[in-house]
Amino acid sequence: EIVLTQSPGTLSLSPGDRATLSCRASQSVRSRYIAWYQQKPGQSPRLLIYAASSRATGIPDRFSGSGSGTDFTLNISRLEPEDFAVYYCQQYDNSPWTFGQGTKVEIK
Amino acid sequence: QVTLKESGPALVKPTQTLKLTCTLSGFSLSTSGMRVSWIRQPPGKALEWLARIDWDDDEFYSTSLQTRLTISKDTSKNQVVLTMTNMDPVDTATYYCVRFPGLAAAGDYWGQGTQVTVSS
Numbered sequence: 001e002i003v004l005t006q007s008p009g010t011l012s013l014s015p016g017d018r019a020t021l022s023c024r025a026s027q028s029v030r031s032r033y034i035a036w037y038q039q040k041p042g043q044s045p046r047l048l049i050y051a052a053s054s055r056a057t058g059i060p061d062r063f064s065g066s067g068s069g070t071d072f073t074l075n076i077s078r079l080e081p082e083d084f085a086v087y088y089c090q091q092y093d094n095s096p097w098t099f100g101q102g103t104k105v106e107i108k
Numbered sequence: 109q110v111t112l113k114e115s116g117p118a119l120v121k122p123t124q125t126l127k128l129t130c131t132l133s134g135f136s137l138s139t140s141g142m143r144v145s146w147i148r149q150p151p152g153k154a155l156e157w158l159a160r161i162d163w164d165d166d167e168f169y170s171t172s173l174q175t176r177l178t179i180s181k182d183t184s185k186n187q188v189v190l191t192m193t194n195m196d197p198v199d200t201a202t203y204y205c206v207r208f209p210g211l212a213a214a215g216d217y218w219g220q221g222t223q224v225t226v227s228s
Contacts, residue, residue, distance in 0.1 A: 001171050035214035037155075044204060044221055045155065050214035057216075088155055092214060095168040097145070099155040 002026055002091050006100035012108040019076040021103045023089035028069045033093035036065055036074045039102075040085045048087075049074060079105070110134035112144075112205045112219035119225050120195050130188040130205030130219060137163055138183045143208040145215065146179065146190045148201040156201075160208070161188060197226045 003026040013019055023034070031052040037045040047056040049065035052072055062077040076083055084107050089100040116128035130144065137144060145160040159179040160168045169177050178191045188205060202223050206215040 032212045037215070039155075044218040045215075046218075047214055047216050050216075051212060056214075090155075090157075090214070092208065095160070096170050097157045097160065097168075099147075099157060101154045 001096055002029060002094055002098050004089055004091060004098055004100035006087075006089060006103045008103060009101075010104045010106060012106050013079055014108045015079050015081055017079050017108075019074075019079055019083070019105055021074040021076075021087055021105075023067075023072040023074070023100050025070045025072070025091060029072075029091045029093045031068050031072075033091055034065070034067070034072050035090045035092065036063075037088045037090065038083075038085050039088065045088065076105075110207065110217045112207060112217055114203060114205050114219045114222035116203075116222055116224065118223060119227065121228050122196055122226060124195050126190075126192045126195050126199070126224060128190045128192075128203055128205075128222065128224075130190075132186045132188065132207075135207065135209070136183070136186065137161070137181050137188065139163055139209075141210040141213075143213075144181070144188045145206045145208060146188075146203060147206055147215075148199075148203045149221075150198070150201040153201075158203075159190060195226045200224065200226050 007022045034052040036049040039045040053065045111133045142163040146158040161179045176193045202221040204221045205219045207217040
């Protein structure tokens with residue numbers, strides 16, 4: 001089973017800052033099979049990035065994903081007030097599929 | 109319009125079996141490459157992937173829960189059903205069903221989730 005470790009657990013930033021979130025896999029994941037989701041309190045998660053670097057429909061271009069092998073990154077270039085949320089990575093390469101434990105981006 | 113809607117009991121007792129139904133709209137699980145997963149989230153905790161069923165009837169399960177889970181589909185009703193046996197208070201969570209519309213596709217549509225509490 002592939003274990004995904006996200007860091008940091010919490011990121012305290014201000015609107016306009018750049019956010020860099022990390023997702024490290026316990027074994028290599030084919031890049032086509034890494035996704036990032038955003039979840040706000042009381043809401044279902046929303047797909048942001050699929051195939052490691054492709055933005056889902058309607059996602060602003062301030063969100064970008066990168067990485068390969070075991071190291072993947074989600075960048076938010078300039079934080080907007082609505083971007084403060086919890087972010088999860090997921091691998092859907094090998095079953096069982098797995099999620100990271102999440103990174104909370106909070107207002108500093 | 110693609111939607112997924114979860115339904116099932118809000119409260120179950122320990123040792124009981126939970127049955128959750130996901131009703132699909134706007135797409136068919138019989139479409140080649142289509143997959144539906146169940147994912148849960150205990151209060152204040154992370155997402156946990158539970159199970160998946162594919163258009164071709166393949167089934168996949170969480171390693172830690174596979175002995176307790178069964179996923180099935182009724183294409184004629186456009187529904188996916190998850191059963192979980194021997195429920196325990198640690199299974200208290202919001203349960204989501206999610207569409208994965210292709211072999212390399214991520215979860216693009218999520219249901220609103222259904223809250224399940226396990227308590228005597």
